[in-house]
Amino acid sequence: MRDVSENAIALSVNGLTRRFGGLVAVDNVSFDLPARRLNAIIGPNGAGKTTLFNLITGEIHPNAGRVVVHGQDITGLKPHQIVRNRVSRTLQIKSVFSGLSVGENVRTAVMVHEGLVSPFRSATSYSAVNNRVAALVDQVGLTPHMHTLASALSYGDVALLEIALALANEPQLLLLDEPVCGMGPQETEQTVRKIREIAKTVDVVLIEHDMEVVFAIADEIIVMAQGAILARGTPAEISSSPAVQEAYLGAPEEADL
Numbered sequence: 001m002r003d004v005s006e007n008a009i010a011l012s013v014n015g016l017t018r019r020f021g022g023l024v025a026v027d028n029v030s031f032d033l034p035a036r037r038l039n040a041i042i043g044p045n046g047a048g049k050t051t052l053f054n055l056i057t058g059e060i061h062p063n064a065g066r067v068v069v070h071g072q073d074i075t076g077l078k079p080h081q082i083v084r085n086r087v088s089r090t091l092q093i094k095s096v097f098s099g100l101s102v103g104e105n106v107r108t109a110v111m112v113h114e115g116l117v118s119p120f121r122s123a124t125s126y127s128a129v130n131n132r133v134a135a136l137v138d139q140v141g142l143t144p145h146m147h148t149l150a151s152a153l154s155y156g157d158v159a160l161l162e163i164a165l166a167l168a169n170e171p172q173l174l175l176l177d178e179p180v181c182g183m184g185p186q187e188t189e190q191t192v193r194k195i196r197e198i199a200k201t202v203d204v205v206l207i208e209h210d211m212e213v214v215f216a217i218a219d220e221i222i223v224m225a226q227g228a229i230l231a232r233g234t235p236a237e238i239s240s241s242p243a244v245q246e247a248y249l250g251a252p253e254e255a256d257l
């Protein structure tokens, strides 16, 4: 069980702003995300969702604003320092070592994590690493594919492998950028089921385009448009919001009903 109090805040973003030339990709965004919830961020192309993740993980720096994860201000830290603060992410474009097996991919991530947390790697025994790899592969349901090359996996299984790699960091906050993008309905369902399970043990923030997925999976949804927060609420509140329908789905009268 996680040591999180009832009112704990997993992620707090305050006045976060990032400009690219004349474009304000993330425009004075503020929100608190409670722990133990599966939070989703949706919004049309170019809304600033991935940029928001890049700001949280230190890939890019904000022009203004703060990022606080479980009470720790991580604003301005370098990506590897933020990883050490136990924030993990997956990328919108899938990135695993295609020439390595599932087990080898996860082993690499575990070794990197061990190297980060302990300068005395030998303190972690070979069998402890093996156990950790087996547990992570099992957690995402890929045990039958332990020795399968990543290049031979289905698209859905690659996504699960990516999540296993992110979990190797023992994150307290896991950011998933469009984890079911490009998947068929069956793979989507399998991946969504796993994400729901994983969200019981780590705070998850999910960027997703597929509204059906978001409504099925999320406890709470933030809608971004043009760099700002347009709406926030439960799936029921968001799906009935005229402002969201207009910005995200197209104006109601234009919607393909």
Ligand SMILES: Nc1ncnc2c1ncn2[C@@H]1O[C@H](COP(=O)(O)OP(=O)(O)OP(=O)(O)O)[C@@H](O)[C@H]1O
Residues within 6 Å of the ligand: 020, 023, 025, 043, 044, 045, 046, 047, 048, 049, 050, 051, 052, 092
């Ligand atoms: N490194 C960059 N340099 C310049 N402009 C950028 C950069 N990164 C993002 N942008 C711009 O910022 C805006 C927000 O992009 P972002 O990738 O955050 O959108 P998104 O909501 O993730 O969209 P999508 O749903 O298509 O993934 C876009 O107009 C994009 O072109």
Ligand SMILES: [Mg+2]
Residues within 6 Å of the ligand: 049, 050, 051, 092
């Ligand atoms: Mg994006």
